[in-house]
Amino acid sequence: GLVRFNGETWTVYNTDNSGLPSDQVTALLFDEQGVLWVGTGDGLAKFDGETWTVYTTENSGLPFNPISELVFDTQRNLWIGTGRFYAYGGGGLAKFDGKTWAVYTKDNSGLPGNQILALALDLQGNLWVGTQFLDGVAKFDGETWTAYTGDNSDLPYAPVPALTFDAQGNLWVATYGGGLAKFDGENWTVYNTRNSELPFDNLLSGLVFDGQGKLWIGTGGGLAKFDGETWTVYNKVNSGLPDNWIWILLIDTQGNTWIGTYLGGLAVYREGGVILTGVQE
Structure with a gap:
């Protein structure tokens, strides 16, 4: 379900006490009006604090009910990635302007794969898409698709579960099995356990910059912080991190880093190097 703190x-909001279509919540995003959009394993939901509105393949243009990622573009269109963890059939990318749906798949566009794991906007408003399997990363400028894979670039052959941009416009790519990659528009730089202090090459959905421009990276072997030169690693042994398997990261308006783990619940890192014990059910 969904929890508000x-x-x-x-x-707690779940399928029993609310209009949430599934207890498997995969993505959260607020719009400019403060309305919460919720991606789930069984459709997209909108919650204004009182009323739930649900969009599925049966009542909308959504191409596939399992949602992986949500992002708003500069024109306030909602982009919806679908198909996460589904090996066969389904998936695709949808754009919703509040009334009209547009769907992009590998069959009707330059999208390299239908199983979408990550979405991000660059400084120019281009949409970047991270895919599952070996389909790589794609950029969409509204008309043209440009795909980057292990075949035509130095991007590692691996699923791409997270994307983010730094203040200089560099793209940072988390891969599952291939480490971390940076793309400056021309060249790729790859960081992995063999050439850096990255603790684990399996990266999930945790990739976020803090207010000082430092990159926080969630891995299957702990939490890493990278300032462009120096790595700092937090794990169960050297900190209060409750679990080394980091699922997702978020930095709040006070600069606290919230850490969602696989088995250790929720933890928060505060300035001064304090990681509070995870909150579990």
Whole structure:
């Protein structure tokens, strides 16, 4: 289900007590009006604080019900990645302007694969798409698709579960099995366990920059921080991190780093190097 925490009280929303279409929540995004958009394993939901609106393949142009990622572009269109972890059939990328749906697949566009894992916008407003399997990363400028794979670039052959951009416009790519890659528009730089202090090559959905421009990286072997030169690694042994398998990261408006783990619940890192013990059910 979905949990809301106001600093003191926890509120749980699930399929039994709300209009949430599935208890498997995969993506969260607020729009400019404060409406929450929720990607789930069984469709897209919108929650304005009182009313739930659900979009599925049966009542909308959504191409596939399992949602992987959500992002708004500069024109306030909602882009929806679908098909995460589904090996065969389904998937695709959808754009929703609040009324009209547009669907992109590998059959009707330059999208290299239908199983979408990650979405991100660059400084020019181009949409970047990370895919599952070996389909790589694609850029879409609204008209033209440009695909980067292990065949035509130095991007590692691996699924791409997370994408983000730094203040200089460099693309950072988390891969599952191939480490971390940086793309400056021309050249790729790859960081892995063999050439850096990255603790593990399996990266999940944790890839975020803090206010000081440092990159936080969630891996299957702990939490890493990289300032472009120096690596700092946090794990169960050297910190209060409750689990080394990091699922997702988020930095709040106070600069706290929230860490979602696979088995250790939720943890938060605060300035001063304190990682609070994970919160579990």
